[in-house]
Amino acid sequence: MEQHRPPDPAIELKGISKAFGSVQANKGIDLRVMPGTIHGIIGENGAGKSTLMSILYGFYKADAGEVFIHGQRTRIPDSQAAIRAGIGMVFQHFKLVQNFTVLENVILGAEDGRRLRPELFRARGALKRLAEDYELIVDPDAKIEDLGVGMQQRVEILKALYRQADILILDEPTGVLTPAEADHLFRILDNLRAEGKTILLITHKLREIMAITDTVSVMRRGEMTATVNTAETSPEHLAELMVGRKVLLRVDKPLATPGKxxxxxxxxxxxxxxxxxxxxxxxxxxxxxxxxxxxxxxxxxxxxxxxxxxxxxxxxxxxxxxxxxxxxxxxxxxxxxxxxxxxxxxxxxxxxxxxxxxxxxxxxxxxxxxxxxxxxxxxxxxxxxxxxxxxxxxxxxxxxxxxxxxxxxxxxxxxxxxxxxxxxxxxxxxxxxxxxxxxxxxxxxxxxxxxxxxxxxxxxxxxxxxxxxxxxxxxxxxxxxxxxxxxxxxxxxxxxxxxxxxxxxxxxxxxxxxx
Amino acid sequence: MDVIPRWADVILIPLFSLVLAALLSAGVILAIGEDPVAAVKMMVNGALGSTYGWGYTLYYATNFVFTGLAVAVAFHARLFNIGGEGQATLGGLGVALVCLDLPWPHWILALPAAMAAAGLFGAVWAAIPAWLQARRGSHIVITTIMFNFIGAALLNYLLVNVMRPDGAMDPATRKFPPGTHLPTLHDILGLVGVPFSKAAPANISFLIALGACVLVWALIWRTRLGFQIRALGHSEPAAVYAGIRPVRIVMLTMLISGALAGCMAINNVMGEAERLVLNSVEGAGFIGIAVALMGRNHPFGVLLAAILFGFLYQGGAELALWTNIPRELIVVIQALVILFTGALDNMVRIPLERIFLTLRKRGA
CATH class of the missing domain: 3.40.50.300 (P-loop containing nucleotide triphosphate hydrolases)
Known part of the structure; x- marks a missing residue:
């Protein structure tokens, strides 16, 4: 029988450690994310999720450990290197210029050459294609300040995709969205996955992990404590992994007896x-x-x-x-x-x-x-x-x-x-x-x-x-x-x-x- | 947890900074062909070697305590009052008005009145920039600096045109009457039989400066007003949440700060010159910034830093008098001390933090 070699993981982290002063934010983190999947990372505040993503995006330098992107050992000293490696990041707090149009924001930092017009023309075409492919519909000539947060988030995703990102990191993406907007975001992520993009979703909402991810890793106190297939787990189990003990997810309360x-x-x-x-x-x-x-x-x-x-x-x-x-x-x-x-x-x-x-x-x-x-x-x-x-x-x-x-x-x-x-x-x-x-x-x-x-x-x-x-x-x-x-x-x-x-x-x- | 223990923060860091400043100063003295060891000896001798030297060192230190406290109090509300110079100038005007025109029988009565006037004039001079900051958002650094110039010009006008005695060539008031003369340290220590130089200008104001340190400490860390000042300084949104009114606190803080700077005049105008002259403050308002910076805005630190700067002033004067080291170099040395203790704080702090971290890791 012919042995079929599995593909290299899109992201592989080996032994990533990072300390701030006396605080060990990441301790020997190993992580494998296969291409074309959505991988969730959950953990309590201060568990080290953001530090890990910042290392991956070149904001911090790890004290120890290696990063492999599609099987290639990659050094990421800054965010430019991350972008070159095909990593795009959508921050919790958007980094958009409020009085620029969508189009201008998308090309900001990716301008090619001295003149703006050819780049704007090229970007317009690219945005149109992306909109069709992924349901990422935004008016390219709208100013950011006139757009709602859901739309602004789409602009952030478009920015990453325009830079040829095939690995997308989203940090708490639904914090500012209505449930309907969150559902739309998940449809977009679904389409991206279908096109072979790899997505890292950082969140503390167990419901989202259950709804959209293929695999999920749990971080606690700087360590990666578990990685499981989403289909084989439950919110209660994940909560227990995050906290280290059994947790009541619902508040038990008696019926209210309102007075004056x-x-x-x-x-x-x-x-x-x-x-x-x-x-x-x-x-x-x-x-x-x-x-x-x-x-x-x-x-x-x-x-x-x-x-x-x-x-x-x-x-x-x-x-x-x-x-x-x-x-x-x-x-x-x-x-x-x-x-x-x-x-x-x-x-x-x-x-x-x-x-x-x-x-x-x-x-x-x-x-x-x-x-x-x-x-x-x-x-x-x-x-x-x-x-x-x-x-x-x-x-x-x-x-x-x-x-x-x-x-x-x-x-x-x-x-x-x-x-x-x-x-x-x-x-x-x-x-x-x-x-x-x-x-x-x-x-x-x-x-x-x-x-x-x-x-x-x-x-x-x-x-x-x-x-x-x-x-x-x-x-x-x-x-x-x-x-x-x-x-x-x-x-x-x-x-x-x-x-x-x-x-x-x-x-x-x-x-x-x-x- | 804090990386550095508190004792290291308040003792080791200033100490290392001072040593660095001293080494660099020694290099500069060497470079102009003088002997740094001899220079240090002369400074120490001149400033601390006799009661005369101490008398001058403490006299300067008294000035710096008042202006340093003024900067420190304002800084707890994150207000950078660099108008100490102007506020002390106006304080001098207040002292002169009280001392010249009233028939004081004894200094015990004159001193409180002079202090009140000095504080009031200093406070008024700080109140206008404070109001502009609190109500109009005009930056207090700009306005207090401008008020230094206005204060100097105002005093210049008054001394030349109004307060100068008829026929005098000197733009200064006449001598204050004897009923306002403050006892010097010679007089005070003489009461308990301790000999002290008669010629040195240090006077009872030094004791009042010590009292001011205690009062400021209590104000900042023991009273509700101090609590509100510190809260506002750390976070204005939080202060507003807690029901603290920023305009009120900014005004009160600056009034106290201005009054402290103004009170310096009881030392230099009432205690030493015994008349009001032009530029009586002689830069003490600016030295106060360095003193507060080095003293970490703590009254006790301010006191120590003020004595250090008093030493530098007096020792520097001796150096300029007896050696070929020019007066400008004294300013260079003082500047190096300010640079290292104030501006280059992190240069010492960061390596020290590393050392403490490794020590702790090994200990753990």
């Missing part, structure tokens, strides 16, 4: 400094003992809603907390006045807003509550010892590791940073918790814990307003769900009586049947 209305919002409007209307008449209410989830694709006004409720941004309209109106003018209302009214706010971005990264944990525990009487020694001085003691207690309640109140916030992992913020806000026993993206960039183990705490606050009879771009999170935590699109609320549903498909339509701005 805590938060009433009427006709809330916000116009930003550029004169763009961001909130166009939001009305909603949250009752004690229930969680209202606000679903929506990022950038549809949820952040502005959070900022208004947290006292960061002025607005017009009416907001009442426990029946009493609060000042929205921005003159004598700020985060302090909100806290005094029993409103706690967990901001969307813990590193930018929620924490001072250079402050120690104990200083962060007093952050925003630095006027609290319990934290003062006398009229002049703060009681640092009392704050430290309080921090130790709260770190225990929230299982924050390491339980060292003197450690700077930046030295905690993402999950523990988020727990610091949540511990600070929840342990103030607010009447209303306004929380944005509570588990963004947080590992699965911590997600489970954070969800339990939010539900526990609800069960203690407090009102919770939850904003998240993760539909799964919205559906599993909320009692009611409101969907925001373009600064408006498109509809409200009972969480138990809706599904991702219906919410997805609302998120895309389509009224889904009867309201």
């Amino acid at each position: 209305t805590v938060l009433e919002v009427e006709d809330l409007r916000v116009t930003d400094s550029a004169g763009v209307a961001r909130l166009k008449g939001i009305s909603l209410n949250v009752r004690a003992g229930e969680i209202l989830g606000i679903a929506g694709v990022a950038g549809n006004g949820q952040s502005h809603l959070l900022e208004v409720l947290g006292g960061i941004r002025p607005a017009t309209g009416t907001v009442r907390v426990n029946g009493a109106p609060i000042d929205l003018s921005g003159r004598c209302s700020d985060g302090q006045s909100r806290r005094a009214r029993g409103v706690a706010h967990v901001p969307e971005d813990r590193q930018r807003e929620g924490l001072i990264m250079e402050f120690a944990a104990w200083e962060n525990m007093a952050f925003g509550y630095h006027h609290a009487p319990a934290y003062q020694k006398n009229a002049l001085l703060m009681d640092n010892a009392a704050i430290r003691a309080d921090t130790v207690t709260k770190m225990g309640h929230f299982d924050i590791r390491p339980p060292n109140p003197n450690l700077a916030a930046r030295n905690f992992s993402g999950g523990n940073q988020q727990k610091l913020v949540l511990a600070r806000e929840i342990e103030q026993h607010p009447d209303l918790l306004v929380v944005g993206q509570p588990t963004r960039g947080v590992d699965i183990g911590a997600i489970e814990f954070i969800h339990q705490r939010i539900v526990a606050l609800r069960d203690a009879g407090k009102a919770v307003l939850l904003v998240s771009v993760e539909l799964e999170e919205i559906l599993s935590l909320s009692d009611r769900v409101a969907v925001m699109f373009d600064g408006r609320i498109m509809g409200e549903r009972q969480a138990a009586q809706t599904d991702e498909k219906e919410l997805g339509l609302l998120m895309a701005g389509m009224h889904g049947g009867a309201d």
